[in-house]
Amino acid sequence: MLARVGVEAVDELFADVPEQVRFMGALGLPGPMSEVDLVRHLRDLSAANVPATQLVSFAGAGIYDHHVPSVVDHILRRPEFFTAYTPYQPEVSQGTLQAIYEYQTMICELTGMDASNASMYDGATAFVEAALMACRVLRRSSVVVAGTAHPEWLETLETYAASGLVEVRVEESHDGVCDPERMRALCDETTAALLVSSPNFFGNLEDLAGLGAVAREAGALFVVAANPIMLGVMAPPADFGADIVVGEGQPLGGSMSFGGPGLGFFACREAHIRQMPGRLVGRTVDADGNDAFVLTLSTREQHIRREKATSNICSNHALNALAAGAYLAAVGAEGMIGIARACVAKAHYLRDALLATGRFKAPWNHPFAHEFALVYEGDASQMHDEMLSRGYLAGVLLEAPDGRDLVLFAVTEKRTRSEIDAFVEEVASL
Amino acid sequence: MSGTVPNSPAGAPPRGPRETIFEIGSPESTCVTAPDLDVPDVDLAQVMGGAVRTAPPRLPHVTELEIMRHYAHLAEMNFGVDSGFYPLGSCTMKYNPRVNEDTCRLEGFTGLHPYQPAQTVQGALELMYGLAQALGEISGLPGVTLQPAAGAHGELTALMIFRAAHESAGDPRRKVVIPDTAHGTNPATVTMCGYETVTIPSDGNGLVDMDALRSVLDTDVAAFMLTNPNTLGLFDPNILRITDAVHEVGALAYCDGANLNAIMGISRPGDMGFDAMHINLHKTFSTPHGGGGPGAGPVCVTEALSRYLPGPVAVSFDDGTFGLDWPDASIGRVRSFHGNFGVLVRAYTYLRAIGASGVREAAEQAVLSANYLKARLNGVFDVPYDRGCMHEFVLSGARLKRETGVRTLDVAKRLLDHGFHPPTVYFPLLVEEALMIEPTETEPLSALDSFADALIAIVDEARSNPDLVRGAPYTTPVRRLDEARAARTPDLRWRPSSA
Ligand SMILES: Cc1ncc(COP(=O)(O)O)c(C=O)c1O
Numbered sequence A: 001m002l003a004r005v006g007v008e009a010v011d012e013l014f015a016d017v018p019e020q021v022r023f024m025g026a027l028g029l030p031g032p033m034s035e036v037d038l039v040r041h042l043r044d045l046s047a048a049n050v051p052a053t054q055l056v057s058f059a060g061a062g063i064y065d066h067h068v069p070s071v072v073d074h075i076l077r078r079p080e081f082f083t084a085y086t087p088y089q090p091e092v093s094q095g096t097l098q099a100i101y102e103y104q105t106m107i108c109e110l111t112g113m114d115a116s117n118a119s120m121y122d123g124a125t126a127f128v129e130a131a132l133m134a135c136r137v138l139r140r141s142s143v144v145v146a147g148t149a150h151p152e153w154l155e156t157l158e159t160y161a162a163s164g165l166v167e168v169r170v171e172e173s174h175d176g177v178c179d180p181e182r183m184r185a186l187c188d189e190t191t192a193a194l195l196v197s198s199p200n201f202f203g204n205l206e207d208l209a210g211l212g213a214v215a216r217e218a219g220a221l222f223v224v225a226a227n228p229i230m231l232g233v234m235a236p237p238a239d240f241g242a243d244i245v246v247g248e249g250q251p252l253g254g255s256m257s258f259g260g261p262g263l264g265f266f267a268c269r270e271a272h273i274r275q276m277p278g279r280l281v282g283r284t285v286d287a288d289g290n291d292a293f294v295l296t297l298s299t300r301e302q303h304i305r306r307e308k309a310t311s312n313i314c315s316n317h318a319l320n321a322l323a324a325g326a327y328l329a330a331v332g333a334e335g336m337i338g339i340a341r342a343c344v345a346k347a348h349y350l351r352d353a354l355l356a357t358g359r360f361k362a363p364w365n366h367p368f369a370h371e372f373a374l375v376y377e378g379d380a381s382q383m384h385d386e387m388l389s390r391g392y393l394a395g396v397l398l399e400a401p402d403g404r405d406l407v408l409f410a411v412t413e414k415r416t417r418s419e420i421d422a423f424v425e426e427v428a429s430l
Numbered sequence B: 001m002s003g004t005v006p007n008s009p010a011g012a013p014p015r016g017p018r019e020t021i022f023e024i025g026s027p028e029s030t031c032v033t034a035p036d037l038d039v040p041d042v043d044l045a046q047v048m049g050g051a052v053r054t055a056p057p058r059l060p061h062v063t064e065l066e067i068m069r070h071y072a073h074l075a076e077m078n079f080g081v082d083s084g085f086y087p088l089g090s091c092t093m094k095y096n097p098r099v100n101e102d103t104c105r106l107e108g109f110t111g112l113h114p115y116q117p118a119q120t121v122q123g124a125l126e127l128m129y130g131l132a133q134a135l136g137e138i139s140g141l142p143g144v145t146l147q148p149a150a151g152a153h154g155e156l157t158a159l160m161i162f163r164a165a166h167e168s169a170g171d172p173r174r175k176v177v178i179p180d181t182a183h184g185t186n187p188a189t190v191t192m193c194g195y196e197t198v199t200i201p202s203d204g205n206g207l208v209d210m211d212a213l214r215s216v217l218d219t220d221v222a223a224f225m226l227t228n229p230n231t232l233g234l235f236d237p238n239i240l241r242i243t244d245a246v247h248e249v250g251a252l253a254y255c256d257g258a259n260l261n262a263i264m265g266i267s268r269p270g271d272m273g274f275d276a277m278h279i280n281l282h283k284t285f286s287t288p289h290g291g292g293g294p295g296a297g298p299v300c301v302t303e304a305l306s307r308y309l310p311g312p313v314a315v316s317f318d319d320g321t322f323g324l325d326w327p328d329a330s331i332g333r334v335r336s337f338h339g340n341f342g343v344l345v346r347a348y349t350y351l352r353a354i355g356a357s358g359v360r361e362a363a364e365q366a367v368l369s370a371n372y373l374k375a376r377l378n379g380v381f382d383v384p385y386d387r388g389c390m391h392e393f394v395l396s397g398a399r400l401k402r403e404t405g406v407r408t409l410d411v412a413k414r415l416l417d418h419g420f421h422p423p424t425v426y427f428p429l430l431v432e433e434a435l436m437i438e439p440t441e442t443e444p445l446s447a448l449d450s451f452a453d454a455l456i457a458i459v460d461e462a463r464s465n466p467d468l469v470r471g472a473p474y475t476t477p478v479r480r481l482d483e484a485r486a487a488r489t490p491d492l493r494w495r496p497s498s499a
Helices: A010-014 A035-047 A070-076 A094-111 A123-138 A151-161 A180-186 A208-217 A270-275 A302-308 A318-356 A380-389 A417-428 B064-076 B098-103 B122-139 B151-168 B185-192 B210-216 B239-248 B257-262 B303-308 B341-377 B398-404 B408-417 B445-464 B466-470 B483-488
Strands: A142-146 A167-171 A191-197 A221-225 A244-248 A264-268 A281-285 A291-295 A371-376 A396-399 A405-410 B143-145 B175-179 B196-200 B221-227 B252-256 B276-278 B299-301 B313-316 B322-325 B393-396 B434-437
Touching: A010 B341, A035 B098, A035 B122, A035 B341, A070 A318, A070 B064, A094 A264, A094 A281, A094 A291, A094 A318, A094 B064, A123 A142, A123 A151, A123 A191, A123 A221, A123 A244, A123 A264, A123 A270, A142 A151, A142 A180, A151 A167, A167 A180, A180 A208, A191 A208, A208 A221, A281 B483, A302 B185, A318 A371, A318 A405, A318 A417, A318 B064, A380 A396, A380 A405, A380 A417, B098 B341, B122 B143, B122 B257, B122 B299, B122 B313, B122 B322, B122 B341, B143 B303, B151 B185, B151 B221, B151 B252, B151 B257, B151 B276, B151 B299, B151 B303, B175 B185, B175 B210, B185 B196, B185 B221, B196 B210, B210 B239, B221 B239, B221 B257, B239 B252, B252 B257, B257 B276, B257 B341, B299 B303, B341 B393, B341 B434, B341 B445, B398 B408, B398 B445, B408 B434, B408 B445, B408 B466, B445 B466
Parallel strands: A142 A167, A142 A191, A191 A221, A221 A244, B175 B196, B175 B221, B221 B252, B252 B276
Antiparallel strands: A244 A264, A281 A291, A371 A405, A396 A405, B143 B299, B276 B299, B313 B322, B393 B434
């Protein structure tokens, strides 16, 4: 090869790299490893963790321990899917393209919206992109956000807002749900969107009808963040006038994986498709007139529009979207409704049982789905530690708006009645 | 026509597409059902305050076999690195080692909840800490965040850090300069960070035009973004003069690290004077591209900028344990949780497998392979910026188009019939009819040779039978697509009526 290139040593190929910037030292990295040693090392690292999946876990707060059907990972392991890149050459990418088109359809079915993109990175960045899109659609400069949304989403939105592209007004005061009247008070003629999460971070369901009305009155878009599993039994946000629906798609066939990679799903109304961020797959025909799929409306995107693009997103979370599609196909509507119903019923069962112990108090009594917060009458972090030593992940510890310690419990279909009963009994005996 | 098509794959691919998943199965078909309810049922309308669904979502009704066949068929219509040579320039489509796919699936990683107490995730934190250290070493920029989900997200994170640094110095600025060779994410990121893009032309050698750069640099410039080696595959020998000029006006230098594969272990962006860079783990560090993600785009910054990194970052303590911490002047969060952890496990596995020596060897082989392929194709196509290339090079099909009417797009489509994934085409924008070719270090010589042979054969075809090339591809699951129709009448979701 060297001869063909016309050099004697590989080093000559780096002639353009000036001496002063040549790295002459030895990289401070360990040496190479055989596969045997490598696997042992990674096993040791993984064994230094105690995964929630090996505990009786009630942790949620944005990432949920749902069952992942076996078929999902078997599909993801097809190298034709995972070793491909963005389907720029549709003739040899129909697999990815069709799978994403089907995923887009399923997201539309769950949310009631007209169009879904091919994915965003996660729920937080989808939430931010929704705010930015609303500002573009209405040419307005601010958004009003429910303080009951996921705190990490709010933080992410604040970080992006430092760019000056959007002014963020968060309605901080709440008692577990946000008050439409207080949201209204924050709206003015600059308000491009009202952003709300339902179920919210505390598991409570917001008054979407009331909030949607506030958005409409302000002439703003209504952005709803939803939990995709709960959409199996909840009215689609479109029914409340949502203009953009986003969320974290990890519950749809994704493992928890320490919180990433997740899946940002993003859906909107037809009228706003051309302001959407991210990739879109459309159906068309090929030269023989056969149905075929292709990336479309790319004039919104960075590789064509550069500084005028709707977003800078390029690589997204396509494989997670493919997994979500496979998951939804595997469970179907019936399975989904059954799973969502089981989560809701078990969450209500656990909450009643915890309240009955007298060790927990309800900070509020709003309708909720599969997640709820309680006040622990005692040292919550001590309780959490003690339960951990007994094999339980006793939810996620939070601070309530009034400063009290809260414990946020999520229950998925994986938890059995006997696990729940045993947990309640042990926590009551502390 | 078809009689003259060479190299049609032995096992002909399925003629696709097949029905959508909504059109197969039957109403009774189910695959995975919910577990039996072992607690008292609830009245959903009552406990959920009435906001319940009245009609179920129209999801597929399929059996497990039907799902597996459906996706098997879809997979067979897809081309990945395992299917064949994938020289997609700028994307570093190197082989994805299978051991990565095993380690990232260990339950001690996949089963972790992001809010578990630190004492239960020590292995995960140690891995993140170790990966960040290694990336800091390779980049020469010691402050590292693993948070960004992709390269573009890393670019944005870095510009946010720059903004915070300028603002905290009481010196807010408005503009970011990029060369015309920049990838589309660069200007799009500039806008998303609230800055204005200033684009400068490249010089006659495809490098940064120092005069053009100097003429736009002033105290309103926040940053200069440069891919080095750039998207023409050229290492800019003026790099120190460039970063000096940027620093002279108080601006910061950003390295788009998409092309790190060419120089890792050989030259460090930190030593070139860059203040920050992102690294695409899904390119340089062998994590799979996933059909368009997920990837990961860690950002490495100078010691001075470390205090602005987004949080949380993995830290080590004196007692040998690990934790998560927030830099004191952090810009905040750029996403939820701790980064694309599953991708980080794969990249860490790769780095430990190849070790310090493998890092440098990968770069050397990547550059050698690109130069070899360029030598074989020089003359077949024009090489507009003909100097030693790094890990990729750009050819121009302008002459072929002029002489035969066959465009680069046609050449790309014809390559599909030869069993190759085409290179990146029509980028970078300053090369007419561009073909951007990146072979990567993992391809054997035989793959490079057959690819060169195929391109040579296609050029011959273009001269003898241009219509043949213009009509390609013939052997793929579908033929050329009507993209105009897709955009004119968008059909973005399946509907029962559209069946
Ligand atoms: C030069 C360059 N910069 C930035 C990016 C964006 O990276 P990502 O797709 O990971 O966001 C790419 C990806 O194609 C690239 O080639």
